[in-house]
Amino acid sequence: MELKFSVSAHVLRPVSEVFEAVADPDRLSAYFTTGGAKGRLETGAVVSWDFHDFPGAFPVTVIEVERDRRIILEWDANEGEGTAPYRTTVTMTFEPLEDDRTLVTITETGWRETPAGLKASYGNCMGWSQMLCALKAWIEYGINLREGMYK
DSSP: OOEEEEEEEEESSOHHHHHHHHHSHHHHHHHTOTTEEESOOOTTOEEEEEETTEEEEEEEEEEEEETTTEEEEEEEOOOOTTSOOOEEEEEEEEEEEGGGEEEEEEEEEEEOSSHHHHHHHHHHHHHHHHHHHHHHHHHHHOOOTTTTTOO
C-alpha cells in the first residue's frame, strides 16, 4: 500500500496572490515557517525552512515551479533516529476558481511502507493541513494562526 495523502482548501483570493504567498519566502515566513524561510521557490533552487516546533533549518529542494499552477518539492523524510535517510515529494497545485477564489491542494508521497513511515506521513499530513489553515487565515484576514503556537 502506497503511503501518500492529499489535503485541500479553498482560499478566497486570486490564484496569483495565493501562489505568491507560498513562493515568496517573506510571505511564507509571515504565517507558516515560524523560524523563517530563506530563498524563493523557483525550479532548481534549494531553499531553507525553519520551524519552532521542529527547530533547525533544513533544506528543501525545488524540483519544478509552474507559476500560478504548481510547485513540486523534495525534502528528507523524518522517521526519527536510526532510520536510513530518504526523500519524499510534495506537490502543491493552485487551481483558479470563479469569483477570484483558489483551490490549493497539497499531496505528499514517497514514505517507506513501515510503521515509522506511516507515523511520519501522519505528522506531515497534520503539518500541511495546518499550513493551509494558516495560509487562509493570513491571506484572507491578516491573522497569523501559528504565532506563539510552538514557543
